[in-house]
Amino acid sequence: MASTLVRLPPEQAARALDHYREAVGARRARVVLGVVLLAGAIVLAGIGGEVDIEKFLANSHRLPAYVWNLTPPLALATLGSDLAEWFWNLDGWLLLLGDTLLIAYLGTLLGAVGAFVLCFAASANLEKRLWLRFAARRLLEFCRTVPELVFALLFVMAFGLGALPGVLALAIHTMGALGKLFAEVVENIDMKPVEGAVATGAGRLTSIRFAVLPQVLSNFASYALLRFEINVRSAAVMGFVGAGGIGTDLMVAIRKFYYTDVSAMLLLIIATVMIIDLATEQLRHRLIGLEQRP
Template sequence: MSHAITRLPDEQIAPLIAHYDAAVRARRRHTLIMFGVIAVCTVLAAWMGEVKPDVFFAHADRLPNYFWSITPVLHWDTLGADLSEWYWNLDHWLKLLLDTILIAYLGTLIGAIGGFCLCFLASANLVKSPWIRLGARRFLEFCRTVPELVFALLFVVAFGLGPLPGVLALAIHTMGALGKLFAEVVENIDMKPVEGATASGASWLTTVRFAVVPQVLSNFASYGLLRFEINVREASIMGFVGAGGIGQDLVEAIRKFYYSDVSAILLLIIAAVMIIDLVTEQVRHRLLGFGGQR
């Protein structure tokens, strides 16, 4: 069956075509303005950051040369002896690596508890007072705005060298980061259980305990595990400022040009982070109900 195509008169088509062309021109103009703004911001950032392409290309070979320098010389005939010489201080490095993992674990645990306690006060759907929400949100912003290394430096001055400054620095930054993520999860819950608990006369704490926490607990645990992965990497460099962990030996090896030690420690850190990432990924998938899906 053939269908007749109705063609509008030219006097009706002309305004539509003109409107379409105007919209296309406006879209192109906005796109060009956007790219222009990005280009100007890039140039200004490069200028303020003193980015010098000629210097970069003149010394670009130094980084691969450094990686070539820290690569150990291994021979198949003497592989066992070469590996023993490469990891001559393995027992000590493993102990420091365990310290790093424990620093990350304790900092994550303390920070997650703090973020858990504050996230409900920062949620707009649970707290009607703007002053309470404002105070909780600004405090969490302060905690996550200051870098961990800055906190670690301050705590090293206050408490001396060792793992304690690293734990405190990670705990404060983790509390700020997880507190914001937890608050966003709480603000997206189903409010019907909350309304039902409130209508039955439950207190605010009881409502949070029985109507809110069961809805968000799996997401909280998932975010906590993800933050633990991040904190293991962050704890690895806490030793740069004397806050304990394997980073302290790493920065010493870098400064003293112990090339083989640098590569050995880096590989230990990479292996540890990869294993922790794989384990926590599986746990997070199970908590979120993914099971073995990918």
């Protein structure tokens, strides 16, 4: 096959080239402007963040050294006893991890109950009173915008050290986050069953129970499980401010340079988080399957 390249007449080619330059030039100018702005922001942030490249380079060998210190001395010949020494406090740590899971569970449960109560007031299709909807939405927004660790710090001052402030901090944050998601689910329901229930004389509670709940419950459960996953991670660090769980021991180990303890606890936390992720994913897939069957 002979290739046939059609050459444009010179003045037409010149015009096309001009158009091309114009189009590309404008975009290129925008990209250059963006890069300059970004570079300026980096320099400003570098000054604000006290970035010291020299100091970093001088100390950068410490990070690999730190990671190296985290790995315990394991020899193949004495693997069993080495592992036993590495995880010397396995029972205690597992108990703390169990507490961490319970904190996450209780926080998620309380938060989900709170979100459930508030979400109907925050959704536009079920709540016609503007002031109530506005108030419910602002309350949920406040609860999810304040970081849970700030709540934990406050609650530790009010309730004393222990798991209770951690549970409450997680519950409040969960209520804010889930309340918004729940309300969005409720706003997307099919309104016909609600109208049917109202037409047969159902009150507000009855129509929610029989017309709204069957449509939203599986979604609610799925979101709550997702939140539980997130809360397990958060509960693991609640101990940093004294709000229970494995975090307190982990912080002490990091601060006191008990390297092998740090790696042992981190491994346990990562393994727990992965197991929880897998389990909740399975459950959520089943829930979604339930929803599609009818």
